Amino acid sequence: MRISRAAIAGMILLASTSAVAGPAGAAGDSDGDYNLPDLGQPADTAMTPTEEKRLGAQVVAQLRSQNQIIEDPELSEYLNSVGRRLASHTDRPAKDFHFYVIDTDEINAFALPGGYIGVNSGLITATKSESELASVMAHEIAHVTQRHIARQMVESRGDTIATLATAIVAAIAGAQAGGGGDAATAAILGGMSHLGMQQLSYTRANEFEADRVGIRDLARSGYDPHAMARFFGTLERQSDLYGQQPPQILLSHPVTSTRIAEANARAADYPNVKVHTNPEYPYMRARARILEAQSADDVRDYFRGKLQGDHPIPADNYGYALALSRLSQDKHAIALMQAGLKAHPDILAWHMGLADVLARAGDNARADTILSAALKQFPHSGALKLRYAQNLEDENKPAAMRNYLLSQPDVLDTYPAAQQLLARGAGQQNNLGEAYYRQARYFAMLDDYPQAINQLRTALQTAKLSAYDRSRLRALRDQMVTACHRAWSQAQCRRGVAQGNDY
Template sequence: MRNSSAVATGLLLLAGAITTAGPAAAADNGDYNLPDLGQPADTALTPSEGIRLGAQVIARLRSQHMIIEDPELSAYVNSVGRRLARHTDRPADEFHFYVIDSDDINAFALPGGDIGVNAGLITATKSESELASVMAHEIAHVTQRHIARQMAESRGDTIATLATAIVAAVAGAAAGGGGDAAVAAITGGMSHLGMQQLSYTRADEHEADRVGIRDLARSGYNPYAMGRFFGTLQRQSDLYGQQLPQILLSHPVTSTRIAEANARAADYPNVKVHTNPEYPYMRARARVLEARSANDMRDYFKGEIHGDHPIAADKYGYALALSRLSQNQHAIALLRAGLKAHPDILAWRMGLADALEHAGDNAEANKVLSAALKKFPHSDPLKLAYAQNLEDEGKPAAMRNYLLSQTSVLNTYPAAQRLLARGAGKQNNLGEAYYRQARYFAMLDDYPRAINQLRTALQTAKLSAYDKSRLRALRDQMVRACHHAWSKDKCRRGVAKGNDY
């Protein structure tokens, strides 16, 4: 798949594959000569259609298990993305960032504000600024309406066709081979765009670099990070052989482009660079979560620990790998030592609690999490872990009371709704269990399953009048949402099949 020019072109056209820099930029208050973002772009793909496209792509990626649903890593990547988004002309809450389960070095943007960041990209970076530089580039694709502007030259692809092509490209690239389906989807669904669009897309990429470096500097990240990251890729390119990452397939890195990126960065002197001490831990976490073999990760981090430049996060990654191999006591010992040495790093606390839970010591895990909540009271992943541990301790009522007091957790993490559903089931509260399970599916944009949950409950369960009214209202809400996100016909078919699309 990585060697397919058709797929590389498809990713370029559809998702804005990352490139290096274009012409030199003006300073922060300079004239970027940006094009008019109104017509015909909004005619080709309206903002609401862009959101709809993103929802369909993310739902399909989830159904194919292409998204790493890890609250801790997800929260970290979203924190980087929101920091960048706050310095654009779009509301930061319109952007959503997802970690893609792929070791390929790439990322993609969807027009409604959904950004996919491959786990392989996270592990390839050497600093948070480098990671942020790629994300800033992708955010710029959204703010500059590049996909919509490309569609203005097309002949009317449907949202569903575009969603299918994008998902096929992402999934095929992640598979690392067997990409015939992705090639067919892209060439079949987007063939009318033609190669004449390629130069226009390159102009979009240069523009995304200019705007991305500007937003990078505004956000307190090192504006030289983009040039440095692509310089690293250039130096390593000879090692890839015929298996180049998508970034290099789409736009080969040249010394000229790196120099131009650095020239732009020079327009933003005296940036006070933001550093997040959690970055190396989340990079290690991404490596472990994406890996197919815990044994390989144990050996990798063991080698790093005994290498020339070990860092504390290597021991954290080693402990995570050991925990996944059920070597819990060794993992717990490492994590306790790490927590003692680095009490201000949340990753050590959450890693220790997780290892204790794997070892069956939920009471001790509760102590670790309770202490962590006092030090990190605003961490939603920590709150979710605490609620999960309450359920594991056999305390569904306490779990329910706690989660219902945490609105942000409930609105952000589908797993929180699933916890409430399980807890309600254990308490024989069927109305609440069905309600929460439907909310869980809806948060995954899997409206047919949400609707079927509610239909089943209303047809078979013994419910109070209050529960029936509540579930009917939610069912009607889910039907409307399904029609808006997909179509009436697709929703009917999905509900009839009893599964997703």
């Protein structure tokens, strides 16, 4: 049987929906008790939880290196809040899941081994409610909790983690480019050809199981359980408009009238759900549109059209202001953000949006005032804390920035950019030992251990260091080498690290 490139890409996107969870960079964790259902020996034989974490982390690292992940703390914080809400109602720890915004307007989402879940920015903008967004994420989370990839990969024991990671990244990239592509096909046929027919035969069972479990978790989390069927039904009805290129989500998650009807029937089992909606949702949908836009002029025209339409909403003004700011129309952008903040003081997006346009206009002092006040109102937002620290750097206050970040360990542990801020601040203060230390921590948080090791080796070989700094950097280098071997493999690490006596 001949399988089309689109079908192969779809199968691999499904194959990347799976498995067990683990936080990025936690390479030294043991398998632990994941409270998994007993799915039988084949899944564990094919891929252990540790291998799943390693594979997922490598895919994310490659996606990052190719700039396919939108590194926006505000949007990321929101997406992870939805994901954690859903994950907290599964049988797995919510902290084991990690959610990333993928930089493409294609309407799709996918789950990777180890609990790493990618949500395309195009999917966020295509949804009409937070429940619809949550429904797709719940479906992907279900692929993870049911360990679909491990159950499909009994025959893959000859493949290395690196081969599988490269194949999945190529498949994702090929699908984003339009339904397969030569890169995806070559990687899949070269490294995973023996999985093709087996994965195809699992598709229907996996999708229905993910629907069933996802709808249950939607209801448990306080989201509309009918949202999944509604969203997929809307996409199916609109697919005629796409001609021969329907949304990627319909290729990787085939939808039929039977499947939609069954999803609605399952949702009917949860009739009294009090639906939760985060008021930040429409603002984050607008922000996703801004961040994915290739043209500031086009996205400005989009929001201007929305504001001139029949049903404008406050988030359209927010998006319009951000677009104007990117076109250096500062006065108008600031006025819109100020009006929005006055009308909606309980929405964090207006606070951070106003600070953003003020900073872009060069008024960091006023941005500091806005952010300082917002910190009192929203003390638990890590994205806000990071933005405040970034503004301190922009104000050329490296000492104040350092003192603030060191008082916020949650930010340092969550955002790689915080470590990079400390590195730059230390460099400005001519503290080379601290600068190299923080830059190495930055790369480690991206699971790029070879880069972290190279930073430390360079520092130890060339920098003028105090005895304390030299001892500290040596200890971190040894930790990074151990973490690299566990997260990747000794051979991969040796290839990635510049060779030398210190390795």
